[in-house]
Structure formats: C-alpha cells, structure tokens
Amino acid sequence: MVDQGEAIYHLRFRDLDHAVQEVIDDAVRRVIKTVLEADRKPDGGLRQDNVFCYVIAPSA
DSSP, rough: EEEEEEEEEEEESSSSSTTTTTTTOOHHHHHHHHHHHHHHHTTTTTEEEEEEEEEEOOOO
C-alpha cells in the first residue's frame, strides 16, 4: 500500500425542494425531506457532510 486516508465531500443544495426535485414518488419524497431536514443550515440551505475512504496501492 502506498497511501490511504479519507476524502471529505459535501453535497450542497439550494433548498429542500431543489434537493428532491428528481424524486417522483411522494412516499420517497417524504422520507428524503425528513432525512435532509436534519441537514438544514442557518442560511436555509442543505449540506450533507460525507467522508469517503480511499486506498492507493502500487501497480502490480
């Protein structure tokens, strides 16, 4: 192994409706809104903080 670590990646949305605009099913929309509401920031936007783990290995 050469290196490993974490890469932080933020998903930003202008607002709640914008975050779920692609979702058609109302039941799924309600669940997503409930989950994303916990990510509401003081400016009214939504941000999900994520951490992606990675590993870098030498080629064989």
